[in-house]
Amino acid sequence: MPSNSQNILQVQNLSKSFLGVKALDNIQFDLQKGEIHALMGENGAGKSTFMKILMGLLKPDSGEIIFEGEVLKSNNVHENLQKGISMIHQEILVVPELTVAQNIFLGRETNYRSWLNDKAINQKAQEILDAIGIKINAQTKIKNLSIAEMQMVEIAKAISNNAKVIIMDEPTSALTDNEVAMLFKIIKDLKAKGVAIIYISHKMDEIYEITDKITVLRDGQYIATKNTNELDKNALIALMVGRQINDLRAAFRFLENNSIKGESILSVQNLNKKGKFKDINFEVHAGEVLGIAGLMGAGRTEIARAIFGLDKYDSGEIIIKGNKVEIKSPEDAIKNGIGYVSEDRKALGFIPALSIKENISLSSLGNFAKTWFVNASNEHEAATRLSTDLKIKSTSINQKVMTLSGGNQQKVVIGKVLLTAPSLVILDEPTRGIDIGAKFEIYKLINQLTDKGIAVIMISSELPEILGMSDRIMVLSKGKQTALLSKQEATQEKIMQYAVE
Amino acid sequence: MQYIKTLRQYGIFVVFIIISLILSFISPQFLTVSNWTIIITQASINALLAFGVTFVIITGGIDLSLGSMVAVTGVTAAMLAHPDTFPVVLPIFAGLLTGLLMGIFNGFIITKSKIAPFIVTLGTMTIGRGLALIMSKGRPISNLSDSFNFIGGGDVFGIPFPIIVLAIIFTICSITLKKTLLGRYIYAVGGNEQAARASGINVNQVKMAVYSISGLLAGLAGVLLTSRITTGQPNAGAGFELDAIAAAVIGGTSTSGGTGTITGTLVGVLLIGVINNGLDLLNVSSYYQQVVMGAIIIGAVVLDSWNQKSNS
Numbered sequence: 001m002p003s004n005s006q007n008i009l010q011v012q013n014l015s016k017s018f019l020g021v022k023a024l025d026n027i028q029f030d031l032q033k034g035e036i037h038a039l040m041g042e043n044g045a046g047k048s049t050f051m052k053i054l055m056g057l058l059k060p061d062s063g064e065i066i067f068e069g070e071v072l073k074s075n076n077v078h079e080n081l082q083k084g085i086s087m088i089h090q091e092i093l094v095v096p097e098l099t100v101a102q103n104i105f106l107g108r109e110t111n112y113r114s115w116l117n118d119k120a121i122n123q124k125a126q127e128i129l130d131a132i133g134i135k136i137n138a139q140t141k142i143k144n145l146s147i148a149e150m151q152m153v154e155i156a157k158a159i160s161n162n163a164k165v166i167i168m169d170e171p172t173s174a175l176t177d178n179e180v181a182m183l184f185k186i187i188k189d190l191k192a193k194g195v196a197i198i199y200i201s202h203k204m205d206e207i208y209e210i211t212d213k214i215t216v217l218r219d220g221q222y223i224a225t226k227n228t229n230e231l232d233k234n235a236l237i238a239l240m241v242g243r244q245i246n247d248l249r250a251a252f253r254f255l256e257n258n259s260i261k262g263e264s265i266l267s268v269q270n271l272n273k274k275g276k277f278k279d280i281n282f283e284v285h286a287g288e289v290l291g292i293a294g295l296m297g298a299g300r301t302e303i304a305r306a307i308f309g310l311d312k313y314d315s316g317e318i319i320i321k322g323n324k325v326e327i328k329s330p331e332d333a334i335k336n337g338i339g340y341v342s343e344d345r346k347a348l349g350f351i352p353a354l355s356i357k358e359n360i361s362l363s364s365l366g367n368f369a370k371t372w373f374v375n376a377s378n379e380h381e382a383a384t385r386l387s388t389d390l391k392i393k394s395t396s397i398n399q400k401v402m403t404l405s406g407g408n409q410q411k412v413v414i415g416k417v418l419l420t421a422p423s424l425v426i427l428d429e430p431t432r433g434i435d436i437g438a439k440f441e442i443y444k445l446i447n448q449l450t451d452k453g454i455a456v457i458m459i460s461s462e463l464p465e466i467l468g469m470s471d472r473i474m475v476l477s478k479g480k481q482t483a484l485l486s487k488q489e490a491t492q493e494k495i496m497q498y499a500v501e
Numbered sequence: 502m503q504y505i506k507t508l509r510q511y512g513i514f515v516v517f518i519i520i521s522l523i524l525s526f527i528s529p530q531f532l533t534v535s536n537w538t539i540i541i542t543q544a545s546i547n548a549l550l551a552f553g554v555t556f557v558i559i560t561g562g563i564d565l566s567l568g569s570m571v572a573v574t575g576v577t578a579a580m581l582a583h584p585d586t587f588p589v590v591l592p593i594f595a596g597l598l599t600g601l602l603m604g605i606f607n608g609f610i611i612t613k614s615k616i617a618p619f620i621v622t623l624g625t626m627t628i629g630r631g632l633a634l635i636m637s638k639g640r641p642i643s644n645l646s647d648s649f650n651f652i653g654g655g656d657v658f659g660i661p662f663p664i665i666v667l668a669i670i671f672t673i674c675s676i677t678l679k680k681t682l683l684g685r686y687i688y689a690v691g692g693n694e695q696a697a698r699a700s701g702i703n704v705n706q707v708k709m710a711v712y713s714i715s716g717l718l719a720g721l722a723g724v725l726l727t728s729r730i731t732t733g734q735p736n737a738g739a740g741f742e743l744d745a746i747a748a749a750v751i752g753g754t755s756t757s758g759g760t761g762t763i764t765g766t767l768v769g770v771l772l773i774g775v776i777n778n779g780l781d782l783l784n785v786s787s788y789y790q791q792v793v794m795g796a797i798i799i800g801a802v803v804l805d806s807w808n809q810k811s812n813s
Contacts, residue, residue: 351692
């Protein structure tokens with residue numbers, strides 16, 4: 001695209017690596033005044049990294065950002081903010097106990113006097129709010145506002161910063177339809193005033209309603225920039241998903257005949273949790289992998305947490321091997337033969353200050369105990385066996401888990417779950433943040449589990465992984481079950497279509 | 502990483518040896534059997550409280566009601582220990598039971614209300630002090646039976662009875678933490694409460710257990726103290742919780758939870774005892790003793806935070 005005077009932002013050959021992994025590879029991006037430009041890509045495509053660089057939160061390894069004709073060199077959020085690049089965050093960053101005005105001018109209070117002058121900022125804030133047509137009193141405390149109103153305040157804050165580029169990351173994820181309409185009206189007003197907006201969203205209908213252009217990233221690479229009205233939905237999905245041939249395919253399941261099913265291990269019927277998921281129905285059989293696909297926030301993890309007893313559900317039934325069970329805590333779930341490997345390894349997976357051995361035995365310690373005392377030799381033996389089976393790389397099983405790599409920590413968590421002899425294992429993003437070698441081993445392990453007749457539920461954002469490993473795939477969108485596909489009928493495009501439905 | 506933990510335990514142990522050596526050079530009375538008998542006997546009450554609070558701190562909690570529990574349990578025991586009213590077992594048992602019940606109360610409120618242990622035990626600290634004053638009508642209860650007074654003042658084969666109690670409780674606590682299911686669960690809850698729950702551990706049960714243990718040991722300390730001073734004092738034990746917490750922290754128990762040992766706490770208790778004793782022998786005013794003690798506590802915590810940083 002030729003550069004022209006209307007370009008407010010030009011990004012050329014931007015690259016960024018983390019620990020040798022390319023998060024962004026040669027990104028190109030042009031933004032014009034008064035343009036609403038969508039940035040699309042799957043989870044992990046590099047959108048967040050790119051935005052963090054624009055914000056000044058990260059420093060690129062190479063490439064140039066030209067803002068208003070000048071090379072943007074700073075990697076300082078404050079400086080970028082002053083130049084006119086603002087971001088409305090996915091998680092709203094406001095101080096609940098302060099007023100709207102105090103939040104808008106947070107960190108810039110002394111612009112008015114060397115003393116705090118609430119009167120001046122109240123007046124100034126109210127002017128901005130009125131100018132963009134937001135009906136909020138500047139003296140209201142933030143905690144009394146709805147999420148939509150907080151978002152409006154964030155926009156007002158960006159405007160008060162004289163923002164020329166506003167980045168909006170999933171701005172409508174917490175909004176009702178009416179609030180979305182209000183937001184879109186404000187966005188259109190901003191556009192008319194020449195403000196450029198980078199709009200990130202997984203919601204296709206919004207992209208088509210409001211944006212002028214779409215840039216697609218995939219696996220950290222720039223794929224294409226098209227005018228929104230020249231790119232139909234299917235073509236967009238094809239650009240986002242791409243065709244990936246992966247080394248990992250060697251481990252994928254290529255079952256010629258998966259019509260032979262084992263007994264039903266878990267059956268979930270009409271499971272509901274308000275605001276999280278609705279009317280979920282599925283069954284998993286012995287020796288089968290059920291993949292759960294969906295975008296972030298589709299309710300995948302929430303369903304897993306409810307089945308495992310980490311969260312309560314409102315209604316529905318969980319049936320294990322034909323018996324209706326009541327699962328009120330992870331303790332109950334483990335007793336019923338369910339194991340859960342969380343997506344959030346650090347928070348829910350392991351105890352960092354305990355050893356590999358102590359972590360592996362943690363869920364089944366009762367089995368290694370005579371009344372109150374831990375049987376140290378049995379524990380040692382079991383932990384050694386699993387550590388060897390899972391190829392955990394360590395100096396000894398007494399090494400603390402916090403000193404291990406991500407992949408090995410994940411294996412410790414899996415070891416802990418396997419030691420409870422589960423009949424169902426739920427793996428939530430089992431390969432997130434681990435290197436390719438460890439991924440490969442986890443795929444092999446899943447196949448070993450199903451060979452032994454264990455049922456597996458695998459939640460994953462990586463479509464090739466879901467397609468490669470699952471016998472059946474459930475697709476979720478906004479908490480609803482939109483498809484249950486067999487291995488034969490599933491394709492990346494189909495999954496994406498159901499995921500954005 | 503293993504060696505950092507070891508070094509840290511030995512670290513405070515090395516400090517303990519060095520200070521003892523210095524004191525034995527300065528004061529000839531320091532390194533005598535009779536002086537050490539005094540040090541350990543005096544330290545025994547703090548040790549019992551410190552062992553209890555070590556369990557609590559490892560789970561990531563705190564127990565500020567220790568001193569008040571000492572007063573309530575001491576007064577309870579004293580009321581039942583007038584000469585020849587009841588057999589000596591009764592006041593002892595009543596003291597322990599009172600402590601246990603107060604501990605259970607702490608645990609119950611903390612697990613049910615999800616209010617921070619700091620706040621809950623701050624409340625029970627005040628409640629306990631009030632109860633002790635109500636029960637005793639604000640006056641010391643003296644004239645206790647000889648058999649009761651033996652617990653804190655008597656000796657067996659020349660070894661003071663409090664030291665024997667200390668040795669037994671040390672062994673039980675140490676084994677509980679190292680060898681039992683409960684011990685492992687205590688470390689797990691303190692190390693990562695969410696992960697412990699997701700591993701199938703009943704976190705509330707573990708918390709109930711540690712506050713109960715803390716209460717029970719405070720009851721034992723209350724009985725022992727009352728017997729030693731041969732009076733049930735409603736004002737006894739004020740500030741004891743701080744010495745106990747200090748001993749645990751000096752001994753390597755991290756206030757952020759997940760780490761700590763009973764042996765470490767014992768070294769912490771003895772270090773405090775030795776420093777107080779040494780400064781007494783050197784005729785240092787008790788005002789200065791407080792300054793020194795405070796500096797040592799800060800030093801221990803600084804050491805702790807350095808270790809945390811080097812771990813992460």
